Amino acid sequence: MARPSFRWAISPLGLKLFVIILSVNVAISAAVFLAVSHSIDRGFLDYLNQAQQRRAETLAEGLVEQWSQHGDWEWLARSPERWPLLVRQALAVERRRRPSPLGEAHDFVLRAPDGAFVIPPQEEDPDAAADWHWLPLSYHNAVIGELGYRPPQQMMERMERGFLARQQRNLMIILASLGVASLLLAGGLSWWLGRRTRALALATRRLTEGDYNTRLKGGGRDELARLAQDFNVLAATLKANREARARWVSDTAHELRTPLAVLRGEIEAMQDGIRPLDQENLGSLAQEVSQLERLVTDLRLLSQSDAGALETQLAPLDLSHSLKTRLLDAHGWLADSGLTLSTEIAPKVMIRGDSQRLRQLWNNLLDNSCAYTSPPGILKVSLHRKADQAVVTWQDSAPGVPERELDRLTERLYRVEGSRSRASGGSGLGLSIASALVKAHGGTMVASTSALGGLCWTLTFPLLTDKIQ
Incomplete structure (x- = not known):
């Protein structure tokens, strides 16, 4: 130092x-x-x-x-x-x-x-x-x-x-x-x-x-000593942000390189006549392009969230109806993934929210549960009021996440197993996007260990009151 x-x-x-x-x-x-x-x-x-x-x-x-x-x-x-x-x-x-x-x-x-x-x-x-x-x-x-x-x-x-x-x-x-x-x-x-x-x-x-790496000597309890401590905290924060930005650029480049390499390989195989130019191979190319498009869209959303420019149309909204409707639509998806759904949703829980952004939030949580929960598994979702907040509890069955990893789950491109392979599900941006969407609604998203053996997410949203209608 x-x-x-x-x-x-x-x-x-x-x-x-x-x-x-x-x-x-x-x-x-x-x-x-x-x-x-x-x-x-x-x-x-x-x-x-x-x-x-x-x-x-x-x-x-x-x-x-x-x-x-x-x-x-x-x-x-x-x-x-x-x-x-x-x-x-x-x-x-x-x-x-x-x-x-x-x-x-x-x-x-x-x-x-x-x-x-x-x-x-x-x-x-x-x-x-x-x-x-x-x-x-x-x-x-x-x-x-x-x-x-x-x-x-x-x-x-x-x-x-x-x-x-x-x-x-x-x-x-x-x-x-x-x-x-x-x-x-x-x-x-x-x-x-x-x-x-x-x-x-x-x-x-x-x-x-x-x-x-510059640091000031601490010691003392006067204003200058506190200023020196704040300066050291600022320097450490800037250093951590620079390192995080470097990792972010490296991880983003890696995520983009993988589908691009697959696209290039398949196109070169067709050009060399190794693979025929038919509907099946064109469909494979379209799938890789869709994966690239999704990744770019996710990156754009996170950059907007960082800049405070994430577009949300907040209006009085029935959170109970939004959550219940999306879970009903996902029955087929959950069944294909071998998951049994259990819900306990209180009626008429009103918040100020954006229906499209909330649907995107539910999709990311569903995608995470379906990708990482071993079949046959259980997904339990509940919604209730607590004081002046609406609380959503989203928990699934095994496998779980070590407690030391819980705070890092919403980091961008972070995977618990340390693998960069998308075979385990997604690009590693889903939970980061979910956290940004909850934050855009003035809420919080906290991870903990589920009693079912898997992961539990606790989401809180400010309830709609007469003063903010």
Whole structure:
């Protein structure tokens, strides 16, 4: 059994899968990176805003307490060096609760109710105050000043951007690892799938070139494994059909050669004067021509059946009447063959059938029984209904057929004894034609061993119902 040999090559399908999988993973990784970066950026900024506002509120409480002790801000304006110490003392509790590098003295300013700075900003830009956030300071419902604090956006370059840079660097490392893993996964998957599809493509090409010995390796339970199994079944079927066709041609040539050889011999004998040209010899020639005509007709019918072009005129038909009439007409034929007929036919069994094709079917079965049943013999035919089918049982007496040969009886030109001589009866096409005729009526024809010692045929036909009338 030949198996396709493979060389390493880039599979177009594998390359496409590789590009698609890698592109999808890169797109997902980029989307995750942007989403996480945005989330970290916005989330961290919101956290800073809340933390800075909380520190400003804590410092405001301390400043109000200091103002209540001094009654004004003059003491702080005269000694601005006390401002860092005051900020550190006011924020000491908050820092112990939530340590943070934020909250330095230069991040806060203080101005009096009239707008004059008590603790001015350290920037030289006079418009820098416009960028500060202001928190009013109240004592007994009276505004005693405003505490300004630097918004977190302005501190990003000094502190937060370093933190975000570290987080984004770590995220980039994670995404790079994910990209490498995706690359390996995409490459491995595309190689595995591309290798299997390439093997299937090469095997299919060999099959189209007529190499029906090509087989694919099985194994696995995925769709590709089942496809490989189906491919092997297809290859085996094509091989069997080719061998059957070769046998069919050989057998047909043999069957045609025999009557042609007899015709040629008899004609040459008449031409040489060995046999006289009289009615007896002409009758022998006519018999051989009839045998040839019958064989050609049978071959044509089987070829039509194979092509699905067998002409049948299906119409409502009484199967009981068709079978009973043909058996009555065959009494003389059966008697000459030494067979006793026994029938059990149910009345009015209706099917859709072709009366001419059914008569041909009964003739082939009668011919088979008369040719192969040893006299004195018995032929028993019955017809009955079973569920939605009409069942015909056709059985004869000895000799029988070995069970191993039963399934081959409807093969064309097949004879149990292996002889090609027509002396045993017919060309070997009768039962093949009978099976094709039953199939044309939507039925089945199955062989089994008869209780009478011979062969039993069971034929089934769909009963005629109101829906198909």
